[in-house]
Amino acid sequence: MTAKTKKRMGFGLSGMLILATIISTIALIGMKKPAEHKTEVDNRITVSTLEVKNTEIRSKINVIGKTTGKQKIEIFSEVSGVLENTPKDFLEGVSYNKNEVLLRINNDENYMSLVSQRSSLLNLITKIIPDLKFDYPKSYENWKNYLENFEIEKTTQNLPKAENNQEKYYIAGQGIYQTYYNIKSLETRQAKFTIRAPFNGVVSQSTIKPGTLVRSGQKIGEFFNPNIYDLEVEINRAEIDFIKINDKVELTDATTQKSWTGTVTRISDIIDSKTQTVKIFITVSGNDLREGLYLSGNIKTSVKNNAFQLPRKLIVNNNEVFVVENNKIISKKVNIVQTSEEYCIITGLEDGTLISEKTKGIHNDMSVKY
The missing domain is CATH 2.40.50.100 (RNA polymerase II/Efflux pump adaptor protein, barrel-sandwich hybrid domain)
Structure with a gap:
């Protein structure tokens, strides 16, 4: 085999090896699983909501107090x-x-003094009758009739009026006016010996x-008077503006479960500096009431229009609530009409507003789902 032929064979083997490598690589690539598409994780927290439905609300204020006699x-x-x-x-x-x-x-002693003074007055008038007949004829008949009707045992009647100053001075000079007013003083004192209901x-x-x-x-x-009582109770000063004179109060005795209807009759103008409460007085009457009886009940306050009642715990920052709008938390200010131990009555939110029932761990502009 010539050198040229060997060289060609080397190139051929190299080409085949390269081709095999390419084919193997393509096959391996074809065998690989396609890359998986990662799903996005929703990290938003879920909140429950309370839908606002404004209506007319007649709120109730809880009270408790002890009865005392109104007429005592x-x-x-x-x-x-x-x-x-x-x-x-x-x-x-x-x-x-x-x-x-x-x-x-x-009253024996006082009565004897009284009778003695009446007798003195009778004597004084008797002495001046002759002079009156000649000096003051116009008054003579009046004094004569007074003398004839005078009774020592009975209440002394008013003296006849003098016709003029001259007659008045004459009557006074005889000690008649002084004796008369001594009698009236004793008569007033005499009445005090008998005390009536x-x-x-x-x-x-x-x-x-x-x-x-x-x-x-x-x-x-x-x-x-055992038929009418006052119930003194203390009201939080934040609630006092909603109570009016003549508001009705349903009262109950917790022991006997008997009930009565009372009426707000007085509201104090003084706020207790320590407790920040105001005293109000409820008048109640009826059978089976006793002094010193503890009664509890509710004051029916005036109606509030377009108001909504919600749990007190949903109020944040004193006068705000968290609402959900477009899946985001937004804080909104509200007008708190009345507050009790568990609930608040508010105004200022439109019907359909969704109030978040979760208040911790959330903030403004926070994305949520519900």
Whole structure:
């Protein structure tokens, strides 16, 4: 074999080897699996939402308090003397009708002084009658009739009016006016020896018994109307603007489950600096009520239009909520109308607004799904 032939054979083998390599490479490439397409991962958090549906809302404010007698008085003696017996003993629990005698203090001494002064007045008028007949004939008949109708045992009537200043000075000079007003003073004092019931009620405290000495200014007891009570309660100052006089209150005794309807009758103007609360007073009446009874209930406040109630925990930054718009979190300010322990009543959001029920771990412009 010539050198030329060997050379050609070498080129041929090299070409075949290259061709085989190319074919093998193509085959291997054909056997490779196509590159897999990676799916994008959605890292957005899922939030539940609350849809706003504005409506008319009559909110309720929870209250609790203790009943005290609305008509309740302490009885003090304005005069001194020995307490006398009366048809009813002035003892705790005893009932009286209006104007019925509660207590009677012995008035013998005062009465004798009163009768003595009336007798003096009678004598003074008797002495001036002859002079009046001649000096003041126009007034004579008036004074004569007054004298004829004068009764020592009865309340002294008003004196006749003087026709002129000269007559008035004459009457005054005889000591008639002075004696008359001494009598009226004693008559006023005389009435204080008998204490009458100012209204239908019950004795709630008695500190004295018949036969004992009563001193002027001494407390004798307490008297109250058992049919009407005040319930004193404290309201958060943020809620006080929603309570009005005559608002109705449903009240319940937790022990007996009995209920009554009360009415807001007074609202204090003072805010307690420590508790930031305001006192209101609810008047309630009915059967089975007692003083010192604890009652709880709800005040039905005025109606609020276009309002929405939501859990209090959804309020952030004092007056904002997180809403979902176009799959993004947005904070919006709201007007808080009323706040209770669990709920808030708000205005300022349109119907259909979606409020995020998640408040932690989210922020403005955060992408979410729901």
